[in-house]
Amino acid sequence: MAPAPRSPGLLWRTLGLLPFPILATSPTIGLAYGSLDGAGIAVVIAILVFCLGVHEAAHAQVALWCGDSTASDLGRITVDPRSHIDLFQTILLPLFLYLSAGFIFGGAKPVPVNPMRLRKPLRDMSLVAIAGPLSNFLLAILFALILGVLLHYQVYTRDQMMVAILTVAVQLNLLLAAFNLMPVPPLDGSRVMTWLLPAHLRRAYMELERFGLLIVFGLVLFVPGFQGLIRWTMNTLMDVVLWIIEPMLALLP
Numbered sequence: 136m137a138p139a140p141r142s143p144g145l146l147w148r149t150l151g152l153l154p155f156p157i158l159a160t161s162p163t164i165g166l167a168y169g170s171l172d173g174a175g176i177a178v179v180i181a182i183l184v185f186c187l188g189v190h191e192a193a194h195a196q197v198a199l200w201c202g203d204s205t206a207s208d209l210g211r212i213t214v215d216p217r218s219h220i221d222l223f224q225t226i227l228l229p230l231f232l233y234l235s236a237g238f239i240f241g242g243a244k245p246v247p248v249n250p251m252r253l254r255k256p257l258r259d260m261s262l263v264a265i266a267g268p269l270s271n272f273l274l275a276i277l278f279a280l281i282l283g284v285l286l287h288y289q290v291y292t293r294d295q296m297m298v299a300i301l302t303v304a305v306q307l308n309l310l311l312a313a314f315n316l317m318p319v320p321p322l323d324g325s326r327v328m329t330w331l332l333p334a335h336l337r338r339a340y341m342e343l344e345r346f347g348l349l350i351v352f353g354l355v356l357f358v359p360g361f362q363g364l365i366r367w368t369m370n371t372l373m374d375v376v377l378w379i380i381e382p383m384l385a386l387l388p
Contacts (some may be wrong), residue, residue: 140387172369173215175296182304186241186274187225188214192309193270194263203252209244221245245321261384264326268312272372275308279376283384305376306369317361319351320344 195206210218220226221244235297246263253259256347291297318328320343329337343350354361 146273172296175214175300178300179303179307182300183307184216184278186218186221186271186304186308186311189274190315191219191243191246193266194248198246198248198253198259198263198265200303201262202254202319203249203259205249205252206246213265261327264323267323268315271308271312272376275305275312275372276377276379278304278308280380280383283380284387285385287387288384302326305373309369309370309372309376312372313365316368317351317365319347319354322351324343 150183192212195211198205199212206212214368223244224242224244248263250256252265258328278301282298283306284301285291285301286293315323318324320341325344325347326342329341332340
């Protein structure tokens, strides 16, 4: 006998009320893995590395579509993590921060883009940039849809590890999307802001990139308003994800 249909609203409660939000309750943004055992954390880390690879591959693919084959020639249109891992940003920095401060901050090796090879440099740089967060948003939809189907057919219950892993996968991708949309150089949102700014303001804004990582790090650690903006963006993206997939889940027998 087929299992009784479950309310799609269960997905809202699962994604919103599990006791290990991706944004920790401390003043800093971090990953709260308290409800995952060692194996679960290992799976989540593997998912994170994969999602970072998709993010960077999306940059490279859109750059190629816009006329610049630099990243493609370097083999960056791939989800193979070996092509995207940066020893410092992907491994050493997150590990050090997690062990010393209890939160994770890092990234993948940036995709090289030559603006002079793009057809319309300012516009195309913004398209290349937005492709990364968009890829994470689409991955969030995919993981949330898988989670919704599993809950609908009662393959897993909310207190099982697979539900926890998929929930964190959704939240990780929304965090990656929200964080990279911030208009702070060198984050992806800054490329869009550069395109939108008046010409006389662009140079000064772009020069901030020299201090970009320090600025981002300082904002994450010491500016609650910045953290609140990321949380708000994540929540907004979560609402959109659920708005997209819940009608699909409602059609399931």
